[in-house]
Amino acid sequence: MKVAVISGKGGTGKTTFAINFSKFLSKIGKKVLLADLDVEEPNGNLFFNYPLKYSESYTYIPKLIKENCAYCRECAEKCMFKALAVSKGFWMLFPELCHGCRACEYVCKFEAIAEDKRCIGKIGINEVNNPSFIEGRLNVGEVLTTSLIKDVKKKIKRIEEKYEVVVMDAPPGTSCPVIEVVKDVDKVIVVAEDSPFGFYDFTLIHDLLSELNKDYHLVINKFKDGKEIIPFCDKESINVLAKIPLEKNIAYKYSKGEFALDEYDEVFRDVYNKLIEVEN
């Protein structure tokens, strides 16, 4: 079972939930892989402190075969991202603007463009422990977030058969990287924060998932009274899996890098049972 943990807003407790849930599942004997797909700031392993084996992740960039080039500019004109500058006898790529779509290579009539690659980040993995762990780590200043997430997912595909549950910790927000994460998972868990901000951003992720036709389950974190979120869930018939209270002790433990929800086994057991229940 592949589960994505997402949230519209940053700081709702996605990572807290994902690491503690993974830990719980391993405790009850499940073989778990936790994937940190928040590649712009992967911090899952801060809690596990596993040694990770890293490999580099690359994206496509075009390379000029000078002797074939007629400097016709077809490539530069068709580039949606204006990553190419071409003039008579002059061809220049701006790699940081290139999205690796290969349109330049496709439209070139002179076979003057070949494949090259550019490193955008790295993928770290530890398969020794349970939960096992994999993360993407985007290079600083790099914008191809979704490309790296895709690459980590490819790697997950190759090993996922070994695991009963794969928990994917997604980046915050409601844009392409999140869509890439939820695209082909079996279950989506939304972690929402019980605050006016949290509620508003939750409605954004709700709209996104409706648009994608994805069912989801809700975990309300930092629960106080649910005065906005509960009526919304009733109205939209949203399955609330759990409520995690707003407690100073949880924040304190989290800030120490500890598994802050280790006293919430019953909540996680319930979450897991409800997830499989819906599955069967």
Add this chain to the structure above:
Amino acid sequence: MKILVTALKDDVNEKMDPRFGRARYWYVYDTEKNEGYFIDNSKNMSLDHGAGIQAATSIVDEGVDVLITGSVGPKAFSVLEANNIRIFKGYADLSVKENIEGFNKDELEEIQSAGKPHI
């Protein structure tokens, strides 16, 4: 030699436009022929992104040797540099004509490195 000055209006007596890629007009002055012409840059002006790169490429196409403007972003700078186009810092409070005169009298400072992007 061809000199290009970025211009606010298509009139050499009007002020230089300190922006490069998004300047409204370009004035190209040919020192050998002792005559100049304006290029309408409004197409570049409205680009979402990549205005600097497009502008730099057009300048290379135009066969320009010297560019006089306010500042040039890093991407456009690398295109111009690779094509041996020299860049001089013009004065936005002077007219296009006065900037060319300033260049001829060696009064303008040559820009040796790229300015900040999106200015």
